[in-house]
Amino acid sequence: MSRGKNRGLEVCGDCNSQDPPFASLNKGILLCSDCASVHRQLGTHLSIVKPLRHGQWNQSLLSFVHQINSHNANSVWEHLLLDPNSKLQKKKPTPKDSIQTKSQFIRSKHVNLEFVLKPNLNETSTNIEVELSKQLHASVRSANLETSLRLIAQGANCNYIHKDKNCTTPIHVAAKAGQSAQCELLLIYGADINAVDGSGNNAIDLARQNQFTQLADRLVEASYEVTDRIIYFLCGRKPDHTSGQHLIIPEQTKVEINEHLKIARGKLQLIPNKMFEELVMDLYEEVDRRETETIWSTICSNPEIGAVPFLVTNPHLSATRNQGRQKLARFSHAEFCGLLSDILVDASRRKNIANLRPLEQMRGNRESTNSDDEPLYDAVCEDDDYGHASLPSMSQQNATNNSLPSTSTGTIVSSQTNVATAADNNSELEQLRKQLKNSELTITELKAIVEKLSLENSILKTRIDSSPISQEVQLRIHDTPENSPTEPEPSKPLNVNSKRPVSMYEARQAPRDENRPPVTQSLYSVASNSSGSSSTTSLPIVDEVTKRTEIVTRRIQELWLAMQDLSSKDKFIPCSERIRLGVTDLIAIFPKTATDEHEILRSALRNLNVNTTAIQNECANLQRALNSENPTNIDVHLQQVRNCAYNLAKATKTLVTQFQQ
Structure with a gap:
């Protein structure tokens, strides 16, 4: 020591x-x-x-x-x-x-944390976490950082609410005791600055009440860490939070804005608050990656070793969000700065709307219903494979503007709402009036675009309905199962080709394939969307394939995590069984006759079947080897399980990417 x-x-x-x-x-x-x-x-x-x-x-x-x-x-x-x-x-x-x-x-x-002192495994995991969290709650009032870090490494919760201590969390205790280093440690591990205790005080309030002014100022600054990092990346300076200035909006270049950019900015305003926070956090990490990469290239003798060209996959996030995070690296510097500027403008708009809302309404609408699995980004990671996203209606926009984000450490909107001072209210009101005026113009433009698209859709629908072949198709679709004739198989795979969007928050819309007859497209659309009456030879819809492949991927990740700790030997067979169920559900949506002419799809499905059976057998063998404590057999079966898991993941990726081509 x-x-x-x-x-x-x-x-x-x-x-x-x-x-x-x-x-x-x-x-x-x-x-x-x-x-x-x-x-x-x-x-x-x-x-x-x-x-x-x-x-x-x-x-x-x-x-x-x-x-x-x-x-x-x-x-x-x-x-x-x-x-x-x-x-x-x-x-x-x-x-x-x-x-x-x-x-x-x-x-x-x-x-793998192989050298960390493990907590007592005789107790249940819940009891262990509670006990460790209580010890952390007591530890942070002292300056012993090693003890606090050890408890966190063993599984203590930095946001644990101690009901016997006025419903305080560890950061309340550290702030009240003036332990700035303990506060920094808790913030790094996700402590919520805005959490309130039983008396309604957050960590900033407790630091001020106990005359730790410097610590209180640091906590205020930490609550704006995300926006401060983005602003510094754009402007080279940070806001002065002590004077009530929490945002600096870069000056927009007076260049004529094209129609696509107007639509993109309008759609940014329609993103729900929870998704908006996730997007901002991803942009924050991309800013950090770009800055570190620049420094890395100047101070390392061999910068190619250890370079990080895009954000590393985070297994705790959904596959679609990970794919979107990685695509941020493809933005040029000018495009990336433009996106960051739009984000800051919209963050200020959301903050002002929240400040004008009554406290009761703020509390009532605080939680967002959107989940991490909703497709904020593309459905797959291929460059040219983009799913469809429709423009939200005006009622959806109003619902979005009347909601508030959930609180989380470092998130942009919630922290600004809670820490904003009255010093800049007048300027904010004036800025809000201007932004509302601009929003009204944007809404008017969006309405015009929606009306134009609706008119075009009506014309196309009239043309399709008037086609004799189309009418015959509709009659077939709506026939009863016992009387419906056998549908002809499609003559070639259905291809959906699209271009890269202008921005990450722009809706993905694939242009129509000029080589595909309109009737074929109508048949596929109707057959995919009709419930219970679709042809047995049609391919499943893209969203359903993506959803079920993500389930299989998550279950493979669960098995992979279980392999990191061989002491949890009873988890392998249940993990392999969950993988089998997920693969079964995935394969079930592919009719055999629909894949007969698709060699790649058929091969991917066959690989899923083979490797699912193999991974069940190898997990059983691995568990038996662990029970017999034979190191040689353990290593062999571990490698076999890894190979099967890799082949399964490869097959699911091949399936979802080739399906959309």
Whole structure:
């Protein structure tokens, strides 16, 4: 322990290299360039990497990094390695070891948490979490960061509400005690600044009441971390929160706005608040990635090693959101800055609307009903595969404007609503009037576009209805099952080709295939959307395929997570059974006759069948090997399960991408 404290500020926490130029905020350790490159590849949900001597640092956060590192935070992640009674055979890499060797150690240490002291497994998981959370609640009132980090690593909840302590959370206790470093640690792990205790006070209120003015100002600044980072990326400066200035809107260039951009901005205003917060958080991470990537290319001797060209997949998010996050990297600098500017303008609009709403209405509409699985982004990750999204109606827009976001740490709208001061109310009202006027113009333009599209649709529908072939198709569709004739199979696969949208929040609309006859399109549309009367030879709709493949993907991820901790040996067979059920539901929507002429689809479905059976057998073999404690058999069956899981994931991706081509 003393050795770690003496060298804490001088060496890399993972390989002991001297003078490390990076830090991992949530791990509380310093990193050399090699180890930092591995941490960056893990993703920010596992390790938040930041260069120590470059970029913008808040002094409180920088002080926290050095303080937690000097408190030997690394001993939390290497507890079993430092324990002389431990039976682990692994050794810590040296500075001269290869990146591959360091990568294997880092993944064991920070992804699998193999060296962390495990809590008592004799109790139920719920009781363990509650007990750890109560200990964290008590720990944060002192300056012992190592203890708090250890409890968080073992599973303590940073937002645990202690009902016996006036319904306070750990950040309430830390703020009341003036422990700024503990507050920084809790914020990094997702503590909610806006949470109120039984007396209606949040952490900022408690810090001010106890004369910790500097800490209160830091908490206010932390509640605007997302928008401050975006504003600094655009303008090179930050708002002065002490004077009541919480937003800086960049000046818009006086260039004639085309019709597509007007529509895109109108649709941005129609996004529900929860989806808007998710989009802002994704943009925040993309800003961080771009800034870190720029610094990485200047200070690393070999910048190609460890480069992160797009945001790393986060398994806790839906597949559609992960795909949208990665596509943010394709925006040019000008396009990205334009999107950020539009986001800030709309954030200010939402904030002003929230401030003008009565408190009762604010509380009544606080929760959003949208889930993470709703398609904010594209349905699949292929460049040319875009799903359809219709323009919301005016009633939907009004419903959106009358809702408020849910509270979450660092989110843009909720934090602005709770921390806004009365100093800038007059200017905000004036700005709101201008924005409402612009919104009315946008709504008028959108109404005109909707009317134009409705007229075109009516004309097309009239032409299709007047076609003799179309009438025959409709009669077939509405026949009873026992009297309906056999439908002819389509002569070729149905192709949907689309172009890349202008912006991430623009609706995806695929142009009509010029080579496909209008009657064929009408037949496919009617057959896909009719309930209970569609032809047995038609392919399923895109949304249904995407939904069921995502279920299979999530269940594969559950199995993958279970494989990270071999002590949970009873989870493998249930995981494989859930995968089988998901694959069965997915295959069930593909009629056999509809895939006879689609070799790729048929091959993907066959691979799903084969690997589902194989993964069930291998999971059973793996569980038996774990029970017999045979290391050789365990390694063999682990590899087999990995191969089957990989083949299943590959087959689902092939299925969903080829289905839309």
